[in-house]
Amino acid sequence: MASRGSQYQWSARGFIAPGVILVAVLLYLPLLWTTFLSFTEYNGLGDPDWIGLGNFAEMFEDPGFIGSLLNTLLWVVGTLLIPVGIGLALALLTWNLPGGVWLRVPFLIPYALSGIGVGLIWSFILSSNGALDQALGAFGITETPRWLVDAPLNTVVMIIAAAWQGVGVNALLFTIGLNSIPKEPLEAARVDGATGGRLFTSILWPMLRPLTAVVVGLSIVASLKTFDIVLSMTKGGPGRVSETLALTMYKETFVNSDYGLGSAIAVFLTIVTMIAAILYLREQLSKKHEI
Amino acid sequence: MSRILRTTVLIVFGVIWLLPVYLLLVNAAKSPLTFTSTTSWVPTDFSLFGNMAEALQLSGLGDSVLSTLLYALVSPAIAVLVGAAAGFAIVALRLKHGFAWFVVIFGGTVFPLQMVLLPLFDGYSRVGLFDTQFGMILIYTAISIPFSAFVMRNFFTGVAHNVFEAAVLDGATTWRIFIRLYLPMASSALVAIFILQATFVWNDLLLGLTLSQSDDVRPIVTTLAGMQSTYGGAQLSTVLAAGVLVSLPTVVLFLFTQKFFARGLALGQY
Numbered sequence: 341m342a343s344r345g346s347q348y349q350w351s352a353r354g355f356i357a358p359g360v361i362l363v364a365v366l367l368y369l370p371l372l373w374t375t376f377l378s379f380t381e382y383n384g385l386g387d388p389d390w391i392g393l394g395n396f397a398e399m400f401e402d403p404g405f406i407g408s409l410l411n412t413l414l415w416v417v418g419t420l421l422i423p424v425g426i427g428l429a430l431a432l433l434t435w436n437l438p439g440g441v442w443l444r445v446p447f448l449i450p451y452a453l454s455g456i457g458v459g460l461i462w463s464f465i466l467s468s469n470g471a472l473d474q475a476l477g478a479f480g481i482t483e484t485p486r487w488l489v490d491a492p493l494n495t496v497v498m499i500i501a502a503a504w505q506g507v508g509v510n511a512l513l514f515t516i517g518l519n520s521i522p523k524e525p526l527e528a529a530r531v532d533g534a535t536g537g538r539l540f541t542s543i544l545w546p547m548l549r550p551l552t553a554v555v556v557g558l559s560i561v562a563s564l565k566t567f568d569i570v571l572s573m574t575k576g577g578p579g580r581v582s583e584t585l586a587l588t589m590y591k592e593t594f595v596n597s598d599y600g601l602g603s604a605i606a607v608f609l610t611i612v613t614m615i616a617a618i619l620y621l622r623e624q625l626s627k628k629h630e631i
Numbered sequence: 632m633s634r635i636l637r638t639t640v641l642i643v644f645g646v647i648w649l650l651p652v653y654l655l656l657v658n659a660a661k662s663p664l665t666f667t668s669t670t671s672w673v674p675t676d677f678s679l680f681g682n683m684a685e686a687l688q689l690s691g692l693g694d695s696v697l698s699t700l701l702y703a704l705v706s707p708a709i710a711v712l713v714g715a716a717a718g719f720a721i722v723a724l725r726l727k728h729g730f731a732w733f734v735v736i737f738g739g740t741v742f743p744l745q746m747v748l749l750p751l752f753d754g755y756s757r758v759g760l761f762d763t764q765f766g767m768i769l770i771y772t773a774i775s776i777p778f779s780a781f782v783m784r785n786f787f788t789g790v791a792h793n794v795f796e797a798a799v800l801d802g803a804t805t806w807r808i809f810i811r812l813y814l815p816m817a818s819s820a821l822v823a824i825f826i827l828q829a830t831f832v833w834n835d836l837l838l839g840l841t842l843s844q845s846d847d848v849r850p851i852v853t854t855l856a857g858m859q860s861t862y863g864g865a866q867l868s869t870v871l872a873a874g875v876l877v878s879l880p881t882v883v884l885f886l887f888t889q890k891f892f893a894r895g896l897a898l899g900q901y
Contacts, residue, residue, distance in 0.1 A: 348724040351805040355720035356732055358713045359776050363739040366773035370750035371742060377749065384753070430644075433637050443638065445886065446645035449652060452885035453878045454834035454852045460859055460874045461655045464671070464867070471654050471671035504651065565743045568836045572856060589745045594841065599749055606745040613743055 377603035384599055395604035405605070408576075408583040411495050412564060415584060418499035419506070419563035424555055426503070427510025428548075432540070434511070435518045444515075447508035455505075459572025462501040463488065466573075488574050491581035498582065502569050506562075510555055517551035518544070557620025564613050585609045659871035666868040682872030689866075690858050691846025692873055698764055699833060699851040706771035707828035711821050712814075713772070714779025719809050722787035723795045733784055740777035748841045755842055762843050767850065770838055775828040786820045787813065826888055830881050851877050 378395055380388035399405050430447060434440035450458065465471040466487040473484045488494045521544070529543050567586040570576060576583035576591065583591070585605060593602025658671055662678035663685075687693040717736055721729035751770060752761070760766030790813070798808045814821070832850075839853030846854075855877050858870050 348805060349727060352720040352724035352726035352729075355716040355724065355805070355809070356726055356736075359717040359736050359780055360732065362713065362769075362773045363736050363776055366751070366770055367739040367747055370747035370754065373750035373753075374746050430641075433641055437634060437637055437641075439638070440641075443641040443645060446648045448885065449882055450648070452830065452882040454836065454855075454881070456836055456852045456856045456859070457834075457874050457878045460855070460871065461651045463859070464658065464871065465651060465654060467668070469669055474669065474671055504648070507648075565745075568852075568856075571836070572859060575860070586743065586745055590748075590837075590840075593749050594752075603749060606743070606748075610742045610746050614741070617741055 374603045374606055377599055378607040379604075380600045382599040383597045388600065391600070395601045396608070398601060399604055399608065404580040404583065405588060407580060408585055408588040411492070411582060412566070412585045414492065414495055415499060415502075415563045415566045416560055418496070419502065419559050420556060422499065422503040423506040423510050424552075424559055426507045427555070428514050428552075430507065430511035431514030431518055432544070434515065444508070444511060447511055449508070450505040451508040453505060455568025456572045458501055458505045459569045462497070462504075462569075463573050466497055489578055494574055494582045498569055498573055501573070502563075502566070506559070510559070513551065513555050514548065517548050521547045553620065557616070560616045560620070561613055564609065564616065585612075655871055655874060658868055659875045661868045663866060663868055668867065678868075679872060679875070682869050683876050685869045686858075686873035686876060689862065689869065689873070690854050691849075692851070692854050692858070692876075694847040695849055695851040695854040696876075698767070698847055698849070701764060702767050702771050702850060703829045703832040706768050706832055707775055707825045709768075709772045710775030710779045710828055711783075711824050713776050714781075714824065715783045715814060715817060715821065716809065717776075717780040718783030718785075718787045719813055721784055722790070723792070723808070723813065724805060733780065736780045737777045739773070740781075744774075744837055748837065751838075752841050760842075762845055762848050764848055766842060767838070767848060770842065771832045771835070774838075775831070778828065779824045782820055782824050783817065786817050790816065826884060830885065833881050 377388055379390060379392055381391050381394070382388035430444065434444050437443070453461075468486060472487070476482075476484055485493055487497050525543055525547075526539075529539055565586050566584045567590070570582060570584050570587050571590075574582045576587045580588075586609065589602050589605040589609060592598045592605060596602075654671055656679070657674045658666070659682060660677050660679040661675050662681065665675045687696070717733070720726045721733055726732060755761040755766050760769070794812070795808060798812055803811070834852055835850060836852045836856060839850035840856070843849040843853070855870075855873055858873055862870050
């Protein structure tokens with residue numbers, strides 16, 4: 341058996357090589373270069389100058405960066421509460437419901453839109469005297485806030501726009517989870533008279549825990565990278581008040597040509613994402629052991 | 632909760648959820664002549680197709696559509712095959728340290744895209760790949776490989792190894808076994824990955840923003856972002872029509888493949 345296994349080693353290397361080479365050259369090499377640049381002062385001309393942790397120190401002294409960091413945290417929290425919560429509620433509502441597949445469609449449409457598409461629609465709705473203000477005006481509310489101008493309201497409304505987009509896929513994931521719950525304990529619980537809230541807290545929620553960890557993990561990682569919607573709706577402004585880390589990185593790098601600082605922000609964002617991802621993987625692995 | 636109550640709640644929320652889409656369509660359909668930003672809720676006329684035609688002329692959106700179609704078809708197709716080959720090497724051919732190699736490939740997707748943007752921009756500029764269709768296809772392919780390898784490795788793990796052994800006894804080469812046996816077997820997973828990655832490529836903004844600039848290379852969403860910040864006022868309905876045009880393919884694809892897609896996702900989980 342061992343000799344048969346090793347018989348195909350050259351062939352196996354050939355099959356895996358294209359994937360490894362493409363990923364190594366186009367993803368890992370740039371990754372290493374960014375990590376190196378984060379310790380340097382560099383604007384694309386001449387050679388990078390090593391300045392150690394200088395960029396990281398500069399980062400945390402910059403109120404714009406701190407604001408961007410806080411906005412990103414707001415995005416993480418908001419994206420956890422709204423799309424994950426509503427997604428779960430939707431999955432429960434459509435579960436075992438005749439026509440549930442069709443009733444889910446309205447929530448899935450926004451998911452297929454691009455971030456810029458979502459931003460375009462919501463900028464239109466939220467512009468001053470836009471669709472929302474007109475609707476509120478019809479109810480006699482004329483004193484409306486400047487949705488996309490006042491901070492932190494502008495970040496909150498952008499989180500709602502992102503939630504509008506993201507709910508459907510979470511509902512879909514939770515539905516897959518609900519459908520994979522074994523029938524026996526459910527039937528047993530029903531026979532014992534558990535319905536509604538009891539059924540949810542005693543059976544469904546514990547059984548959905550591993551999947552919830554996945555959905556939450558994906559949401560955290562995705563929200564940390566928030567870029568498209570903010571670029572589309574406020575460009576991080578007015579000033580820098582609605583920037584997220586991903587946008588700050590982009591601006592420092594490609595607008596201000598501060599390659600070192602931009603790289604340092606990218607590294608910082610990566611470390612934060614890694615910590616989130618590791619926590620999420622740990623949950624995943626412990627789930628495997630239970631089964 | 633009773634069925635009727637659940638259905639009612641879902642319909643009410645569904646309608647609320649569709650309001651932004653309604654607003655997009657109604658206002659994208661207004662001709663620039665009748666468009667005002669103060670009566671957004673009321674439809675006036677139906678010039679959607681005229682506006683779309685107009686939009687295709689603006690900012691070279693027409694060129695972007697063609698190149699994005701190219702990226703969204705070619706890159707995921709290559710990535711699916713490369714990912715399947717990796718999964719095949721690890722599972723069927725029992726590559727030594729296969730799991731470590733899998734982690735190497737899958738690790739390519741763990742960090743944020745921000746980590747690779749600048750070196751890609753820098754490197755692409757140096758080797759002449761900046762602002763080329765080939766360069767865009769290359770990076771979209773590389774980005775799509777980790778997820779593809781992830782799903783395909785999981786998929787092939789579910790295939791009994793004696794399928795492979797039987798084919799070997801029949802005298803088939805590994806290449807033949809891969810092409811004739813394993814790929815056809817995995818067609819549903821391959822299509823699911825393809826759809827997901829094609830949607831990702833179609834909706835990409837960041838790589839387009841960083842690695843392209845001319846009309847015939849720049850992907851469609853990047854062009855739309857540019858239009859949004861360039862045109863306003865009466866031309867807003869044209870920009871909204873561009874938004875509809877850009878969004879239509881992914882929405883249609885996604886709705887038609889919803890069930891299939893859910894199954895593909897379920898496959899990817901285990």
